[in-house]
Amino acid sequence: MLFTFSLAGCNRVADAAPSSDHTAVPVRVPNDEIVGQEVAVLTEAPNVPPAITRTHATRVIVNLDVIEKTMRLADGVDYTMWTFGGSMPGRFIRVREGDQVELHLKNDKHSTMPHNIDLHAVTGPGGGAKSSLTIPGGESVFTFAALNPGLYVYHCATAPVPMHIANGMYGMILVEPKAGLPKVDREFYVMQSEFYTHGKFGEKGLQTLDMEKGIDERPTYVVFNGAVGSLTGDKALQAKVGERVRLFVGNGGPNLVSSFHVIGEVFDNVYTEGGTVASQHNVQTTLVPAGGSAVVEFGVEKPGDLILVDHSIFRAFNKGALGMLHVSGDDNAKVFASLKGLGGTH
Numbered sequence: 001m002l003f004t005f006s007l008a009g010c011n012r013v014a015d016a017a018p019s020s021d022h023t024a025v026p027v028r029v030p031n032d033e034i035v036g037q038e039v040a041v042l043t044e045a046p047n048v049p050p051a052i053t054r055t056h057a058t059r060v061i062v063n064l065d066v067i068e069k070t071m072r073l074a075d076g077v078d079y080t081m082w083t084f085g086g087s088m089p090g091r092f093i094r095v096r097e098g099d100q101v102e103l104h105l106k107n108d109k110h111s112t113m114p115h116n117i118d119l120h121a122v123t124g125p126g127g128g129a130k131s132s133l134t135i136p137g138g139e140s141v142f143t144f145a146a147l148n149p150g151l152y153v154y155h156c157a158t159a160p161v162p163m164h165i166a167n168g169m170y171g172m173i174l175v176e177p178k179a180g181l182p183k184v185d186r187e188f189y190v191m192q193s194e195f196y197t198h199g200k201f202g203e204k205g206l207q208t209l210d211m212e213k214g215i216d217e218r219p220t221y222v223v224f225n226g227a228v229g230s231l232t233g234d235k236a237l238q239a240k241v242g243e244r245v246r247l248f249v250g251n252g253g254p255n256l257v258s259s260f261h262v263i264g265e266v267f268d269n270v271y272t273e274g275g276t277v278a279s280q281h282n283v284q285t286t287l288v289p290a291g292g293s294a295v296v297e298f299g300v301e302k303p304g305d306l307i308l309v310d311h312s313i314f315r316a317f318n319k320g321a322l323g324m325l326h327v328s329g330d331d332n333a334k335v336f337a338s339l340k341g342l343g344g345t346h
Contacts, residue, residue: 032057032098042091057098088226090171109137151274170252185243193252194219231323241329253290271295
């Protein structure tokens with residue numbers, strides 16, 4: 001059975017009586033002076049736009065194109081992705097708390113469906129979905145104030161919503177706090193998601209969405225950045241010994257919660273669910289909900305290959321949720337040293 005209920009977005013609802021403590025839950029209103037305007041730099045994963053250095057709010061123009069295109073899902077396996085910006089996942093958007101964002105959503109004339117966008121960073125009807133339904137060849141424009149700092153998912157919310165998300169329509173937007181983020185040496189964009197194909201894992205050729213598998217939550221593939229092997233081999237992330245690394249981790253779903261882990265490292269700071277406070281330190285594995293995010297930071301002390309996984313471990317080694325961070329530089333035996341292995345000597 002295929003439901004065609006149209007999701008307007010993720011609205012905030014307050015049923016409880018107002019609290020007498022007005023500092024507990026602030027009512028945010030745009031009151032920053034907007035100075036000038038700029039066009040947002042949008043990046044393909046795993047790249048992240050540069051940190052924002054300005055100290056004032058501005059009008060940020062975001063140009064985002066919806067493109068349906070056939071892309072690699074695994075070796076010999078193709079899939080027609082519905083994308084924001086022609087890449088998987090969608091382009092990374094970076095703005096500053098207090099900015100006035102003007103989003104232009106264009107739907108390629110060759111698209112087979114109308115599309116829209118629901119940004120979890122938006123305070124407003126449908127997260128922008130109601131204002132952005134765009135037919136093939138059309139363009140929609142709306143504005144919103146970046147009121148809440150944090151790391152947020154965006155996705156298509158056109159009916160049938162699960163189909164649009166399952167076909168690849170998700171990405172992330174970072175609203176930097178006014179004071180900025182702590183300085184690090186490397187930032188990367190990693191987004192997990194699932195694909196539900198008619199064919200089995202690794203079955204060659206062009207694969208299509210199996211809605212029954214999606215409804216039953218039985219993914220054929222669970223991947224980082226839209227494809228098996230997107231972060232391995234010559235596509236591995238790169239860092240050097242002594243550097244600090246920040247990962248912006250998202251989960252496009254559409255169904256599963258990620259148990260995100262980096263084999264060979266401990267997260268020094270975890271900003272749970274994409275918030276702006278480091279809520280945990282010295283963390284081995286953090287949960288990233290479907291439609292949610294997390295920010296993790298850690299220093300790299302040892303050269304070698306660190307392995308990114310969803311620690312629901314069959315997903316990593318049998319469905320594709322595996323990546324690599326290659327660390328180069330001088331070794332330090334005090335951090336780790338192998339004294340004797342299989343057939344080795346002391």
